[in-house]
Each structure stands twice: as structure tokens, then as C-alpha cells.
Amino acid sequence: MPYGVSEQMIETWGEMIFDLSLNIQIRRGDPIRHLDFDAWLGMREDMGLTDPEIASKLGLATEQVTFIRNITERRRFRLNQYRKLYRLGGGLRYREGRYQDPEEKFEMGxxxxxxxxxxxxxxQDAARYIRDGLWTxxxxxxxxxxxxxxxxxxxxxxxxxxxxxxxxxxxxxxxxxxxxxxxxxxxxxxxxxxxxxxxxxxxxxxxxxxxxxxxxxxxxxxxxxxxxxxxxxxxxxxxxxxxxxxxxxxxxxxxxxxxxxxxxxxxxxxxxxxxxxxxxxxxxxxGHDDNPHTGGAAGLAATDPALLLIADDNADNLTTLAIHSHQSLVSGAASVEAEIAGETEIAGDPARPLASQLSLTTGAGSLVLHLALRTGRTLQFSQPSRPDMALVATCANHVITIARSGAGDIQIMSTNQISAAMINTGIIGDGATWKPSIGSQARIVNEYGTSLLDGQPGHLQLLGPGQCVGYTDGPTNRTIDGWLRTNHHATMSGTDIQKMNDSPKTKV
Amino acid sequence: MTDAHDPAEAKGELRDYALKRGAARFGIADAAVVEKFTPAGHGPSALLPGVKSVISIAVSGPTQGTWRAPAKVMTSVGANVGRIYRVAVGLSFHIESRYGFRSIYCPPHVDPEFGARLPLQSLKLHAELAGTGARSLAGDILLDPEYGLVYYGSVFTEMPLPPDEPMAENPCPAPSCLSVYKETGQTPCQKFCPVQCLSAKLDDDGKVEESRFDMYRCAEMCQQYENMPTIMEKAITAQDPLDREEVLYGAESQSFFYKATAGVDTNAQCFECMRVCPIATQGTMVDPIKRAKTLRELAAGEHLKGDA
CATH class of the missing domain: 3.40.50.980 (Rossmann fold)
Incomplete structure (x- = not known):
């Protein structure tokens, strides 16, 4: 017990001593300038007493008052107030209510x-995507x-x-x-x-x-x-x-x-x-809600998760969620943007249920939405009113087939875990040749994860800027160096990939 | 004590000495009067038992360029205390050597017996009684009607000197501030304080009915003596290693440690109340550029010619 002071004594006397001390100074008039001693004496307590004065008033020792005051001060002291100054000056003044502490800004549940x-x-992947302008x-x-x-x-x-x-x-x-x-x-x-x-x-x-x-x-x-x-x-x-x-x-x-x-x-x-x-x-x-409020936008492209999709390719019965950031979603759309240049609208195929085409629940559906958002195309959730103007997208088995009005069909492979990983602009269907989309990479590996030579069949693995940036709890389909294990058997020659059939699911 | 000197002449000589060495204002308070308005143990006699006079020196505040700098730059170069030492310490030696009276430069520091928030002496009280400043609504910062924000130093001496009077008028609040107060209930210094440590009630004439200064909030900006131990304690008790690293090596801790260990800048300053104060920034002698021009004109007699 320093100076015979207990925690209980601090609780009892702390606030009182704090208020009597110089920490709070209340002045009425201008008595010192007027040499009005009596008025000055009358407000001594309000102007702040010294520790010996407080001690004699409260019946404590001066050392006790000093200790209790210093401890109370330190408990009320707020670190990092200086940061309030950082954006001030040059005509900008502090305004109570407008300042947001960075710690509050990043406060999260x-x-x-x-x-x-x-x-x-x-x-190394993040550095490459940033360097190549794929993540912005x-x-x-x-x-x-x-x-x-x-x-x-x-x-x-x-x-x-x-x-x-x-x-x-x-x-x-x-x-x-x-x-x-x-x-x-x-x-x-x-x-x-x-x-x-x-x-x-x-x-x-x-x-x-x-x-x-x-x-x-x-x-x-x-x-x-x-x-x-x-x-x-x-x-x-x-x-x-x-x-x-x-x-x-x-x-x-x-x-x-x-x-x-x-x-x-x-x-x-x-x-x-x-x-x-x-x-x-x-x-x-x-806007008919009771409590309208105009909150500011929040979030950062690089670090803020935006969309969680069920990791449906997971090689385990335990389902995890693939975490997509703004960057992974935008870059997926950006990598196929050039393929739909000239088209004005994107529409679901009227012959298929909408939920399987343009729903955000699937990676393929979300790619179509983000493609429309990024390019400013109209997204139609029903039969196109002008089919000749429309870009009809169908999604099946993670493949989006886009019928371009002025060019041939293209196919984009987009799963819940990797957006727009591969593109096929040639033959549709069996014998199709796929290529990694812009910024993406593919490799064929054997069952031990060793890369295989051109033409050798093996497991297809993908890596790209549209890949989910992480997984919630549970096993993932990502290799230790970040590649996504797909369920496809394939061969590869240069950058040409030919899918053969789905691999049997294996434990990760 | 050496040969007898005429107190008024000596006062004039000391004033000239101080002004020549860079003082903006020079005033003298009777040590007995200062003692009367001082809590026990904090009067001039606690430092110099035979003290007769308290000399208050004021040096001018920042340059006009500094007032316009970003706040974080101003915290670094806004304070202008260096010249005080030159003037006041020099004055204490000068009095002893020329007049033979014991003198002491009054340390502008905290009383080590009580921690970081209780000063040894109130330099503001000295200045107020010596007429070199009047209390403002901005945390009792003293203002000079012409020089605005000034920095103070005090010299105690056993030499009897004719005292000055406190200022007849308090320049605070300025008329423009009173208008803002009547409109919004706050003067600019209160409104723009980053820690909202100021409040006051003024009457219709602008006289202070009651003003409140939460010094403990201001101390979070301007003193920060608790910074170091708070950082250490948070580092010790942090559960998350990242939190520990942030509190020790985050930008603000690093800046604080830089200033504390390198001995550059002041640890903490904030000028936001003064930055919006018309007296502090727009007084006739505040602006060093205008001040120099005025002094040149005075030296050339242009004002006299103009008056004629």
C-alpha cells in the first residue's frame, strides 16, 4: 500500500481530489487583474487547490493526496489524443462530432x-496482382x-x-x-x-x-x-x-x-x-423507414471481405465459406471484360431457372453481376426484350456460356472459389480448349502435388486474382502455396488446357 | 548590494536590457502582492527568501508562416520558448553583476514533490500582476493585446523595483468572439478545441461570469506526461501480440519516443484554441512581418510625418 493508500481509498477520494485539484479550474470574473483579493479567495477551491491544501481539507496526508491524484489522473488519461491534430490546419479546424478516431473506424465485431x-x-501473389494492375x-x-x-x-x-x-x-x-x-x-x-x-x-x-x-x-x-x-x-x-x-x-x-x-x-x-x-x-x-440515416461509405478494396460463398468444390463433407474481397471479385470481372466489348446488355437465359444463372449464391452468377457492374451493362433477370442486343449468359457446372450478339460464344469457368479462372473462345463442348484468364495461371500435378510435363494428364490446379482470399473454419481446397485444387482431370500444353473429366474427390 | 541606484532608472535599464535581448514585454510585480495571491509554498519567497520584485518577461509567439502551418507541424515548431532563457537567465546574471542584488531565474517547471501537473510557480500569475498579460477564455492562457500569444519567463530579485499595474483592460474576449458566442454559445477557442476542454458563460458586455477549464483534458494534448507509463502498461497487459506491437511501435508511440529520446521538439503542443483567436494571431504586433515594417517606419519617422 503506497503511502498507506488502498484501492478503496482511491475509489472513495479519487474523484473528490481530482475535482479539487488544478485538473478542473473554474474562474468567475477577473479578480487577480483587479487585485480583488477577497474575490480571489472566494473562488480558490474552484480554481484548483494544491495537494497540501486538499490534504488539510480532507484529513489526508499530502503524500496520500498526491498519490491518489496522480493515480486518478493516469486512469482518466486518454492515449493518442494527438491524432486529432493530424488533419487540421490550412483552414481545417476540429469539429466535435465530425472526428472519428481510427480505432473506432476499424472497430468490428x-x-x-x-x-x-x-x-x-x-x-508474392498479392504483389503480382498489384504490380499487374489486376488488384486496384x-x-x-x-x-x-x-x-x-x-x-x-x-x-x-x-x-x-x-x-x-x-x-x-x-x-x-x-x-x-x-x-x-x-x-x-x-x-x-x-x-x-x-x-x-x-x-x-x-x-x-x-x-x-x-x-x-x-x-x-x-x-x-x-x-x-x-x-x-x-x-x-x-x-x-x-x-x-x-x-x-x-x-x-x-x-x-x-x-x-x-x-x-x-x-x-x-x-x-x-x-x-x-x-x-x-x-x-x-x-x-x-426510404420510408422510421429512422433514416445517412451513413458514410466504409471499407477498403484490399482488406475488406465482401462476399462469402459456400466452398462447393471442397473435397470434404464439411462445408467452408470462400471469402472474396472487393479485389478478387472485381478482378475476376475485369479479366473477361474485353471479351464482351460492344455488348450492351447481359441477360439470363429464359429457358433456365434464374436462380441458377444470375444468383449471387454461385461464383458464376456473381461473376455475371460483377461483369455488368464493372462495365455498366444492363443486367436482365428476365427474357431480353431485345434479344439481338442481349448478351445471354447461362451458367451450368461453373461454366458461364455467353452468347455474344456480334461474335461467337465464349465460355468462362468461374467457381465459388475462383472467379473467371479460365476462358474458352473456341469450340464449345467436348474438345474445348481453355486458357487461363488474364492474370490467372494453371498447372497439372500428380497425386503428390508434383508438376507434370506438357501433355501428361493429372489434376488441374488454378491460381489467379479472382481467387477467394481465404476460407472460414474448416478444411480448404488450397495448396500450401496458394493454388486451388479443382476436381478436374486435365492435360496442358503451353497455356492450352483440355479438361478430361472430374477427378474423384480426395481428402485435403 | 553595491552602490545605490535610482529604482526607476534601474527599471528602465533592465527593461532596455530585456527588450534588446529579444523580450516583447517587460513588467514588474511586487513580490509581496504575488505572495498574497499564491498558495502556500508556491510564492516567490519559496525560491528566494528575500525576494522583493518579480520581473515578468514575455517573448513573442510564432511567425505568421507558422500560424498557417498544418497543426502537426505547428506542434513541432510553434512554441517559441528558446528566447526566454536568453532574456530571463541573462537578466538574472545582469542584475547581480550590475546592481549586486541576488536574483534567480524562475524555473518554468513542475514541482517534483507533486508530480507532473503542479507547477513550482505560476508564471501566469507573475505576468498578470506585472501587467504583461491578461487571462483569456482559452484555458487561462494569457494574452497581450498587441503581441497576442506570448511566452513567459520570470526573474526573482532582492532588488526593490517600482512595480507595474495589471492590465487595465482584458483583450479577451475580442468583439468578434463575443459575436460568435452570442450566436452559438461558444467562442471560437471553445468551439474548435480538439478535446473540448473549455467552456464559459459571458454576460452581454462580454465579461466572464464563469469560465471552466478542464486542464486534465488539455494535458492529454499539451503535456502527455502519462504517455510513457501508459504505453508501457498497455504493452505489458496486452493479450494480443499485435496489440502489444501497435502500442509500442505504432506511429504515435514512435513519434513520442522519437521526441522523448532525441530531445527534439516539444513532447506535446496544441495551438488550436490560439489559432482561431483574433488576439493571438491578428494583434498589431503579432505579425513579425508587419511588426518589422512598423518598427522601420517608426525609425524613419514616417509615422510622425503621417501624424503631422
Missing amino acids: DAAVLLRQAINVPA QARIPDYLDEHAAARADAVALTDQNKSLTWAELHNRCHRLAASLQSKGLRRGDIVVANLPAGINQVVAYLAILICGAVFLPLPPQTNGAMLAAWLKRAGAKAAILGSAQDQPTLAGELASLAKQSGSLDLVIQDNETRSDDVHSLIEMMD
């Missing part, structure tokens, strides 16, 4: 921290801003019932983002959605990215038990569900779950109106 810790890109600072919502400014009235999205221009899409996304932020969605939070492919899924996705949060899309047919399991496993902060018509009891069940859950505290349904515990996605998008 437990799930977000775990997600960050799961991101792991080999240094562009975030996915940046393209929304760009198109809303450059082609505000052009149609961005259409389905059978409605269409949105880029300006309308921008407004809707930002309104939803503001509403989500006002309800507590923070940077790095995970939002699980089981919306069907369509305009609202895209709006929800972009709004979540504007918030700096992470989108985890699940197929719309996901049942309640599976959804609850994913919510728990991902540590999701929010769930966005399909309409009550499609999922009549799910929202209520999840809202109950939210009350008991450590992380889930926001349930939203694609309904026109809200109920007690379930918010209305439509209201939030339309």
Missing part, C-alpha cells in the same frame, strides 16, 4: 475479426457511383415487373445502406440472405457493401434449420429473408432466435410492411 484472420493471400483500390460500390454519375438514366437492372436506372439503383442502395447503418450494421458485420435472384438481391448486396459489411447469400430454398445453422456459424448480425409468401413462418422464428442470439439482432424480410420484430426490406429501400 467478433465474427468480423475471425473473418479477417481467415484472409490469407501469399505475399476500386470497391464494388464505386462502380455503382460511377455509373450513376455517368449514365444516370440508363437501365441498370430489369426483371419481368420493373426496371431500375443506375441513378435509381444508386439511390435505393444508399437508402437501404443508411437504414441498415441506423439499425446498427457496422463494418465487417455479416449479413445472411436467402433472397431469390433478382433486383432486390442485387440492391441488398450493394447496400451491404456500402456499409462495409459482408454478404453471405444462401439459396432461397434454404430451410429454417439450415438458415439458423448458417446464421450461428457465421456469427451473422442480420438476416434478410425472402417474402412472407415464400417463407411464411421463417421470419418470425428467426426474430425469436435473434432475441436469444449473441450476434443476430436484425431480421429483415422482403415484404411491403414490417411486423413487430421483422423489418421490411421494401420500406428500408424506399
Whole structure:
């Protein structure tokens, strides 16, 4: 006990001593300048007493007062206040309420921290992608801003019932983002959605990215038990569900779950109106929400996870999630951008269910969306109104076939774990020859992982800027040097790859 | 004590000495009056038992270029205390050698008996009573109506000297600040303080009914004596090795250690309240460029010609 002072004594006397000391100085008038001794004497306590003065007032020893004061001061001392000065000067002044401490800026929940810790890109790959301009600072919502400014009235999205221009899409996304932020969605939070492919899924996705949060899309047919399991496993902060018509009891069940859950505290349904515990996605998008809020954009292209996809090629029954950053998603789209030059629209194939084509739940679907976002094309979720103008994309078995209006068909291989890894611009179907897309690499290895010579059949492995940047818990299909193990048997000659058949799944 | 000197003449000679060596203001307070307004143990007699006079020296603040610098640059070069030592320490030797009275340069430091926040002496009190400054709303920083923000030094001497009066008028708050206060409830210095340590209630005439200064908040910017132990403690208790590395080697810790170990710059300064103070930045003698021009004109007699 220094100077006979206990922790209890600090608790008892600390604040009192602090207030009596010079730490808080209250002055009335200007008594010293007026040589008004009596007035000065009358406010001595308010102007701050010395330690001996405080000691005699409180009945403590001076050493005790000094010790208690110093300890109380140090406990109230805030480190790193100096950083408030760093952006001031040159006409810029500090304004209370506008300053955001960097530590608050990067504050994130437990799930977000775990997600960050799961991101792991080999240094040499990251350096190559940056050097070659494949990974840039562009975030996915940046393209929304760009198109809303450059082609505000052009149609961005259409389905059978409605269409949105880029300006309308921008407004809707930002309104939803503001509403989500006002309800507590923070940077790095995970939002699980089981919306069907369509305009609202895209709006929800972009709004979540504007918030700096992470989108985890699940197929719309996901049942309640599976959804609850994913919510728990991902540590999701929010769930966005399909309409009550499609999922009549799910929202209520999840809202109950939210009350008991450590992380889930926001349930939203694609309904026109809200109920007690379930918010209305439509209201939030339309800005009719109770609590409008204009939050700023957050997130960084390099470090912020944006999209989580179920790692469907995983060679194990345990499903993990592939983590995509803004960079991996944008670079995937960028690597095939040149192949659709001249096309104005991208549409789903009317002959196939939409969910399998343009849904964000699949890597192939997300590539189509990001291709449209990056290039400013119209994305049609229904039969093209002008088929001759449309770029029809079909997705099957991780292969997108794009029928170009002015050129031949192309195929792009895009899985949930690697976006736009290979492209085929030649023969479609059996005997097709694939090439790695821009920035991607392929290799053929034997069962021990040793690279094989040209023409020797083996397992196909891929590496590229569109590759997911990490995995959530569980085994992954990535080699120690970062290559993605595919399930394909193939041969390779130069950069030409010929797929033979799927490999039997092997344990990682 | 040597031959008798005329106190008024001696005062004039000491003033000339101080001004010649770089002082902007020179004032004298009666040590007994200072003692009266001082808590026990912190009066001039605690340093010099036979003290008769307290001399307050003020040197001017930063250059106009410095006022316009980014805040982080100003923290480095804004303070202008170097000249105080030259003037005040020199003055203490000068009094002893020329007049034969014991004198001491008053250390502007904390009292080692009580830690980092209790000064040995209040140089502000000396200046206020010697008429070289008046208390502002900005944390009781003293202002000079012409020189604005100044830095103070004090010399105690056993030499009896005619004292000066405190300033007749307090330049703070300036009329423009009072207008802002009436409109927003805050003067500019209060509004733009990064740690919001200032508040006050003014009457319609701008007189201070009550002002509050949370010195402990200001100390987070301007003293930071707790920085080093806080960094060490956080490093010891950090659970995450990355957090430990950040607290020890993060940019701000590194800057702090750089300043502390290299002995360059001041550890901590903040000028944001003064930067928006019209008295501090726009007084007639604040601007060294204008000041030099004025002095040149005075020397050339142009003002006299103009007046004529």
C-alpha cells in the first residue's frame, strides 16, 4: 500500500481530489487583474487547490493526496489524443462530432475479426496482382457511383415487373445502406440472405457493401434449420429473408432466435410492411423507414471481405465459406471484360431457372453481376426484350456460356472459389480448349502435388486474382502455396488446357 | 548590494536590457502582492527568501508562416520558448553583476514533490500582476493585446523595483468572439478545441461570469506526461501480440519516443484554441512581418510625418 493508500481509498477520494485539484479550474470574473483579493479567495477551491491544501481539507496526508491524484489522473488519461491534430490546419479546424478516431473506424465485431484472420493471400501473389494492375483500390460500390454519375438514366437492372436506372439503383442502395447503418450494421458485420435472384438481391448486396459489411447469400430454398445453422456459424448480425409468401413462418422464428442470439439482432424480410420484430426490406429501400440515416461509405478494396460463398468444390463433407474481397471479385470481372466489348446488355437465359444463372449464391452468377457492374451493362433477370442486343449468359457446372450478339460464344469457368479462372473462345463442348484468364495461371500435378510435363494428364490446379482470399473454419481446397485444387482431370500444353473429366474427390 | 541606484532608472535599464535581448514585454510585480495571491509554498519567497520584485518577461509567439502551418507541424515548431532563457537567465546574471542584488531565474517547471501537473510557480500569475498579460477564455492562457500569444519567463530579485499595474483592460474576449458566442454559445477557442476542454458563460458586455477549464483534458494534448507509463502498461497487459506491437511501435508511440529520446521538439503542443483567436494571431504586433515594417517606419519617422 503506497503511502498507506488502498484501492478503496482511491475509489472513495479519487474523484473528490481530482475535482479539487488544478485538473478542473473554474474562474468567475477577473479578480487577480483587479487585485480583488477577497474575490480571489472566494473562488480558490474552484480554481484548483494544491495537494497540501486538499490534504488539510480532507484529513489526508499530502503524500496520500498526491498519490491518489496522480493515480486518478493516469486512469482518466486518454492515449493518442494527438491524432486529432493530424488533419487540421490550412483552414481545417476540429469539429466535435465530425472526428472519428481510427480505432473506432476499424472497430468490428467478433465474427468480423475471425473473418479477417481467415484472409490469407501469399505475399508474392498479392504483389503480382498489384504490380499487374489486376488488384486496384476500386470497391464494388464505386462502380455503382460511377455509373450513376455517368449514365444516370440508363437501365441498370430489369426483371419481368420493373426496371431500375443506375441513378435509381444508386439511390435505393444508399437508402437501404443508411437504414441498415441506423439499425446498427457496422463494418465487417455479416449479413445472411436467402433472397431469390433478382433486383432486390442485387440492391441488398450493394447496400451491404456500402456499409462495409459482408454478404453471405444462401439459396432461397434454404430451410429454417439450415438458415439458423448458417446464421450461428457465421456469427451473422442480420438476416434478410425472402417474402412472407415464400417463407411464411421463417421470419418470425428467426426474430425469436435473434432475441436469444449473441450476434443476430436484425431480421429483415422482403415484404411491403414490417411486423413487430421483422423489418421490411421494401420500406428500408424506399426510404420510408422510421429512422433514416445517412451513413458514410466504409471499407477498403484490399482488406475488406465482401462476399462469402459456400466452398462447393471442397473435397470434404464439411462445408467452408470462400471469402472474396472487393479485389478478387472485381478482378475476376475485369479479366473477361474485353471479351464482351460492344455488348450492351447481359441477360439470363429464359429457358433456365434464374436462380441458377444470375444468383449471387454461385461464383458464376456473381461473376455475371460483377461483369455488368464493372462495365455498366444492363443486367436482365428476365427474357431480353431485345434479344439481338442481349448478351445471354447461362451458367451450368461453373461454366458461364455467353452468347455474344456480334461474335461467337465464349465460355468462362468461374467457381465459388475462383472467379473467371479460365476462358474458352473456341469450340464449345467436348474438345474445348481453355486458357487461363488474364492474370490467372494453371498447372497439372500428380497425386503428390508434383508438376507434370506438357501433355501428361493429372489434376488441374488454378491460381489467379479472382481467387477467394481465404476460407472460414474448416478444411480448404488450397495448396500450401496458394493454388486451388479443382476436381478436374486435365492435360496442358503451353497455356492450352483440355479438361478430361472430374477427378474423384480426395481428402485435403 | 553595491552602490545605490535610482529604482526607476534601474527599471528602465533592465527593461532596455530585456527588450534588446529579444523580450516583447517587460513588467514588474511586487513580490509581496504575488505572495498574497499564491498558495502556500508556491510564492516567490519559496525560491528566494528575500525576494522583493518579480520581473515578468514575455517573448513573442510564432511567425505568421507558422500560424498557417498544418497543426502537426505547428506542434513541432510553434512554441517559441528558446528566447526566454536568453532574456530571463541573462537578466538574472545582469542584475547581480550590475546592481549586486541576488536574483534567480524562475524555473518554468513542475514541482517534483507533486508530480507532473503542479507547477513550482505560476508564471501566469507573475505576468498578470506585472501587467504583461491578461487571462483569456482559452484555458487561462494569457494574452497581450498587441503581441497576442506570448511566452513567459520570470526573474526573482532582492532588488526593490517600482512595480507595474495589471492590465487595465482584458483583450479577451475580442468583439468578434463575443459575436460568435452570442450566436452559438461558444467562442471560437471553445468551439474548435480538439478535446473540448473549455467552456464559459459571458454576460452581454462580454465579461466572464464563469469560465471552466478542464486542464486534465488539455494535458492529454499539451503535456502527455502519462504517455510513457501508459504505453508501457498497455504493452505489458496486452493479450494480443499485435496489440502489444501497435502500442509500442505504432506511429504515435514512435513519434513520442522519437521526441522523448532525441530531445527534439516539444513532447506535446496544441495551438488550436490560439489559432482561431483574433488576439493571438491578428494583434498589431503579432505579425513579425508587419511588426518589422512598423518598427522601420517608426525609425524613419514616417509615422510622425503621417501624424503631422
